[in-house]
Amino acid sequence: MGEDTWAGLADQFVDGAYASVKGYVRTYVMHHQLMEQLPPAPASVLDVGGGAGHQSFPLAQIGYDVTVLDPSPAMLDKARQRLEQLPAEARRRVTLLAADGERAEEAVQGRRFDAVLCHGVLGYLEQPEPLVEQLCRCAAPGGVVSIMTGNAHAAAVRPAMERRWEDALASFDARTEIGVLGVRGRADTVEELSELVRGYGVEPARWYGVWLFADWFEFGGVELDPTDAERIAAVELEAGRRDPYRRLSRVFHLVGRKGAR
Ligand SMILES: C[S@@+](CC[C@H](N)C(=O)[O-])C[C@H]1O[C@@H](n2cnc3c(N)ncnc32)[C@H](O)[C@@H]1O
Numbered sequence: 688m689g690e691d692t693w694a695g696l697a698d699q700f701v702d703g704a705y706a707s708v709k710g711y712v713r714t715y716v717m718h719h720q721l722m723e724q725l726p727p728a729p730a731s732v733l734d735v736g737g738g739a740g741h742q743s744f745p746l747a748q749i750g751y752d753v754t755v756l757d758p759s760p761a762m763l764d765k766a767r768q769r770l771e772q773l774p775a776e777a778r779r780r781v782t783l784l785a786a787d788g789e790r791a792e793e794a795v796q797g798r799r800f801d802a803v804l805c806h807g808v809l810g811y812l813e814q815p816e817p818l819v820e821q822l823c824r825c826a827a828p829g830g831v832v833s834i835m836t837g838n839a840h841a842a843a844v845r846p847a848m849e850r851r852w853e854d855a856l857a858s859f860d861a862r863t864e865i866g867v868l869g870v871r872g873r874a875d876t877v878e879e880l881s882e883l884v885r886g887y888g889v890e891p892a893r894w895y896g897v898w899l900f901a902d903w904f905e906f907g908g909v910e911l912d913p914t915d916a917e918r919i920a921a922v923e924l925e926a927g928r929r930d931p932y933r934r935l936s937r938v939f940h941l942v943g944r945k946g947a948r
């Protein structure tokens with residue numbers, strides 16, 4: 688692990704982004720999609736690049752055995768603080784591990800998990816392959832691999848909604864942009880990522896959009912009413928399941944299953 692590049696982003700991401708209506712939507716939609724795909728608790732879950740545990744602590748609360756692996760001491764500190772807020776029973780089901788995702792298999796000492804999550808991480812890496820290979824290796828036979836990342840097919844949505852028309856025109860074939868946290872991020876496509884996981888023995892089963900309207904309002908300069916958060920999340924969940932909406936989501940969630948060997 689090198690320098691902690693997330694040290695300067697941890698507050699913004701954990702206390703800012705997740706505290707917004709969009710943050711609520713992210714947690715709600717991802718949790719519901721995971722509930723459609725994960726084996727029942729108590730199954731084991733490895734959350735690679737799990738950060739402060741927003742996606743996997745809710746799983747620990749309903750009985751899953753969760754390991755959060757992340758290279759950032761700052762993000763793991765946030766995870767520790769959030770962990771203290773959980774009931775003791777859920778806390779006991781969570782292990783925090785400091786390691787790069789590219790060395791996940793070694794860090795978990797070869798353990799295989801019923802589900803491996805990697806949400807909002809690939810976009811920060813120059814090349815997704817080494818990390819994706821590790822995710823697939825850490826899944827048990829028949830286990831689930833769940834990846835959420837930026838959708839390269841929807842690159843024009845943000846600049847267009849922000850009325851940055853030249854950027855929007857240039858973005859159609861672009862793979863990177865300065866993201867909402869102010870750092871350059873890279874986007875993937877469902878097709879390419881599906882091909883990639885298939886090469887590591889994981890068969891894509893389903894893909895979803897994660898949020899759509901929340902982005903449009905935010906980038907269009909309209910503040911969403913926090914008291915509408917639950918209703919918005921219900922709409923986003925439905926949009927994420929079907930075309931054409933899911934295709935326009937700036938983020939997609941791909942779920943695959945490892946072959947039983
Ligand atoms: C946007 S946050 C997402 C956190 C969490 N997965 C979630 O959805 O709330 C990105 C996380 O990726 C982690 N990360 C960055 N590079 C990584 C790598 N090479 N391997 C594993 N995690 C990495 C960061 O430390 C950070 O916690």
